[in-house]
Amino acid sequence: MRLGMIAKAEETSFRMAQKYGLDFVEFCVNEGDDVEEFCRQASRYGEWSREYGISIGSIGRWKSLRLHEDGSIIQEELERCRHLIDAASMLGCPNMVVGCNYVEKLSLYANCTSAIAFFEKLLDYAANRNVSLSSYNCRKVNYVNNPTMWSIIHEHLPELGIKYDPSHARFFEGDYLQETLNWGHRFKHVHLKGSLVVGGRKIDEPPAGLDQTDWRSFLGLLRACGYEGGLSIEPRKSALPDELAARGIEYSAAYFRRLLLQQEDHRS
Template identity: 50%
Template structure:
């Protein structure tokens, strides 16, 4: 497995990842898609200069469907992002799908499948896998029940997995990994800490309540040999403390990766 970090498109981000002796950066464009696309040539240059590959490109939070079906403008934008991922020699594009309250569950699932079918076909021609994120941010494709419907039908649709989202939703992340680990294309490392039944903080991975050893053991058992992407996410671990937290996580997982 390779160890990397969620980052951005500035030169110093690539330089810092190299100084930390990481294997890749992940670029999550979200509402900065046009900024990313505009600076694609610079990103390619930084990646080459620092020998720092882009391990995944992703877009969270947007509306992919509405009551009438696929939102064409969003699909076209994701096509452009998949093209950009291919130019960066990045083989994973991460996406999701919103739920539309005005229509039935069946229609939501059907529209989501149609949306992903388009992305999968487009990505296949460019050597890019499509993976759905299990974050709940404007996304309903995040539970085993939905996986059985959508991923069960779409055999070439993969999963970007983050244990913290399952923990905060009251699920069993070890069971989900056991059942769906073969479909994982990318993994986030984000700490989770629940106190008194409530989310308290997202501390550095390795300094939280997640059983990372057991999680990685299941990944190994499932043959996962992909990327582990550090996601600093705490409002408390910022500044100098945040930097120390990232260094701790890097050291912690380098001792777990075989």
């Protein structure tokens, strides 16, 4: 398994990842972000990647509508996702992450049929570009986020992976260890985000390793499932004071390097 972090698409991110002894950075090009500008700058990201020895481990697009109200695919969004797959391919990035919105006026069957059609088009496009496609288990503008939906959509699409984050299961009363045991063989990318839940209520998202998640058991299950993909630290705004935010990332990086039994490689 390789350790990295979610970061902005800028040179300082590569420098930070190198400083913390990480292997890769991950970019999120979400709804409202300029996909075309990101793709135009891809060659620059490649230059920084080579300069700092930090790869690009995943590119994701969250919070976007993929389906019209009649269940048909939004072609403009499909093209944006294809352009991001092209950028990933050019950068040697192995994974692209997308979700799919639920259309309330349609049946579950119709929604699943439409989601499958959307994912199929991207899977076909990514197939000869050396990029894997994954759904994500975040709930934001995405219903393909739990074992019930995976048993329908992912069992129909054997090449579709899962980007998994234990915190999303924890915040919605799921069992992240059981989900990992049952579905870890389909995980293609993993987020390491802290979570604090009391009485069934989300309290905070502290730095991973300073939270309640049983990360030792989680990583043990990933190993048992044969997972060899990326582990991406996800820095979040939390109760930690702003002046300690960078130290929170540093702590998470050191914490997971120990769990992965890696040699210390912290660079000042």
